[in-house]
Amino acid sequence: MLETNKIRSLSKLLFSLIVVGFLIAILIFLSIDLYQPFRLFIETDNIVPLQEQINKYGFWRYFFIVIIHAFQVLLTIIPAQPIQIVAGLTCGPWLGFVSCLGGIFIGNTVVYFLVRIFKTNPTLLYNSKQIEKLSSIPEKKPREGFYLFILALYFVPAIPYGMVAYHAANSKINFIKYSLLTTLGTIPSLIICIAFGSFIVHGYFLVSLLLIIGIFVVSLLSMKYGKQIVTHLTNRSIRASFIWLMIFLIPIILVAYFFSTKNALGLLITYGSILLLVLLYWLLNKRVSRIFDKMDKKYNMAYFQGPVKKINGFLYTTIAFFMRIYFVLRFRVKVDKTNMPKVERPSILIFNHPSKLDFMFSFLPYFPKNKIHTVIAYYYFCNYRLGKLLKNLGGIPKYLFQPDISAMKSISRVIKNKGILGLSPEGRLSAYGELETIIPSTAKLIKKMGVQVVLSKISGAYFSIPKWANTWRQGRVEVSYREVFSAAELKELSVKEIYQRLLSEINYDEFEWQEKNRVKYKGKRFAEGLEHILYRCPVCHQEYTYQASDDKITCSSCHTEVTLNPYYDFVTDNPKIPKNIKLWYLWQKEYEQKNIDDPNYLLTSEVTLKLPDPNGHGFTVVGNGVTTLSHQGVQYIGTINGEEKEILFKIDSIPAIPFGANEDFEIYDHNTLYYFVPKNIRECVKWSVVGELIYQKYIKDNHIDILE
Secondary structure, three states: OHHHHHHHHHHHHHHHHHHHHHHHHHHHHHHHHHHHHHHHHHHHOOOHHHHHHHHOOOOHHHHHHHHHHHHHHHHOOOOHHHHHHHHHHHHOHHHHHHHHHHHHHHHHHHHHHHHHOOOOOHHHOOOHHHHHHHHHOOOOOHHHOHHHHHHHHOOOOOOOHHHHHHHHHOOOOOHHHHHHHHHHOOHHHHHHHHHHHHHHHOOOHHHHHHHHHHHHHHHHHHHHHHHHHHHHHHOOOHHHHHHHHHHHHHHHHHHHHHHHOOOHHHHHHHHHHHHHHHHHHHHHHHHHHHHHHHHHOOOOHHHHHOOOOOOOHHHHHHHHHHHHHHHHHHHOEEEEOOOOOOOOOOEEEEEOOOOOOHHHHHHHHHOOOOOEEEEEEHHHHOEHHHHHHHHHOOOEEEOOOOOOHHHHHHHHHHHHOOOEEEEOOOOOOOOOOEOOOOOOHHHHHHHHHOOEEEEEEEEOHHHHOOOOOOOOOEOOEEEEEEEEEOHHHHHHOOHHHHHHHHHHHHOOEHHHHHHHHOOOOEOOOOOOOHHHOOOEOOOOOOEOOEEEEOOEEEEOOOOOEEEEOOOOOEEOOOOOOOOOHHHHHHHHHHHHHHHOOOOOOOEEEEEEEEEEOOOOEOEEEEEEEEEEEEOOEEEEEEEEOOEEEEEEEEHHHOOOOOEEOOOEEEEEEOOEEEEEEEOOOOHHHHHHHHHHHHHHHHHHHOOOOOOO
8 A cells, every 4th residue: 555655645746746847848939049139129119029939839829828837827926927928929819818828727727636636835926025914814715705705815915826726725615616717807907918918019118007096095904004005895784885886887898898909098087986986985975875875674584584585476487497497417316206296285395305306306396386384493593694595595593402482372373274384394404315304393383283284305406415514416316296194184183193103104224226227426626524524443442433435435544544435335355344325324323322321421622612693794703611411411611702611401301412514513592592612523413412411311211201
């Protein structure tokens, strides 16, 4: 194994040296050959010698522009603008643009492979000042607007192309998205510089000078006041800021138009209008923001606990239409409509929960005839804007595994109004592709509502969108339907009978389905994320030792290497490794079951505590402390908003501890969601596993009937 790794490392190094050597040789040749005409151009403003020298290269001049720009991305000490202007001067606007774009793409690709494959240190690419700037860029994840963030960096003159490319390559986006972001982001400045070079050749000096003055002023202001501008915008109403940006977009478009039509007078007038808009913004911005702030304050977070809203038909139809097309193509969804029952009104549509998008797979086949109100974890309503969207789509927030009077009122209202209610009896995503438990109160709810119940059975979704994975995969998702209860049946059945039938009907095993169908799934970084649910090694029994890369996970303690193949089987030489994810996860449960037989068992973690932000901005950090799980429950000792607190969540009130892989573990208690982020982030899954086992032991030892 070690010899193989050495050979791979040497091969990578040799390949890198050959490529870099070739590029350096071309750069040296161009530097020597173009030095004299380029010096004349700078000293005398005479472009002809430089044009003639480059024209001698014939077709190769485009190739050289590509190589020079690729180097510019890598080295960053070479500014991009002169290269782009020269490309416009010597190659013309269109071919110059294509040549520069090709060079940028190649440079970005090299950066990507240097970072992802060769793990190159950024000090090889940037000087100390640039590294300092890079470290000051806030970290962003794809789900937090990362794509817009990367595109925005290209509009900051102080940040070179290569630095932005390096920052993007360090994220978890795939190569296609990376290439689109880092290439498209350069287009606006590229067009301006290419056009500028082309205009100089044709003698449009005044319009070019005016454009340069405008760019210089904007660049100077963004460099000097960039942080203050961002801080200012983020502390204003988002809708107000968006409206102002749309207003300012009009003169920006006019600048581009007048520049392309060589209209110097139009440019001057537009610059004047921009100054007028800046003045109006300074005078009116606070008033405009106050209007929208008042509109936002019309509802506080308690708004989501109010009565369920009527579904916004236009919004629901628009989203469902495009989502239906997207999901069918993206995940190759196959719907079995052979025995698909007609949904009565009112009725309840239940579904199993192997992936986070199961409501889409379940509801969309009934679109457009039926619009469905969905019971959704309160977690998703902690962001006010997302919560408001979900509310308009008929969403009903629910505190998981806790009595929720507000949710019950909304559910009753949906049924009373002859609507369709959608819910998952599991209440949480499956970590290992099999039914874990269902919420007992679901049986009581179904009995109380007394309406038709239809089951949507989903297969393959766990493999397409695993709870633990960093990427989505393409293979196949199958959806089938059947009626579980009729309204007439429910009058005769007891709650226990309803519960037992629910368990039987909704029970699923994704790995058993895969064993029969052998569907091949395709995706990037196939095994990455598994280390956040498979926390104990079956070989050496050590915790948190696995590292994932691409389709492999490796134990840092006993060096066991395991490959996850496209059929979700584990491939390894070690016979102690279970066959698949489910069997490994269940082995962990068996291991912990033996541990919790000890009446003095404790699981302790240092944590950061977050609570829902009262202003609807997701979650906010309110303190730090220690959580301890025992047979009595979960105890938190630490700070909350600067005060020392000690809270005990009794074991009888926490039948399950939901967790986010590589994110948190959660406890719902008294209409509050406690969001714990452990210092060792891999402990999240263990809290979920052990918490459920202790609760089940408590129920068994105390002979408690969960349906009473």
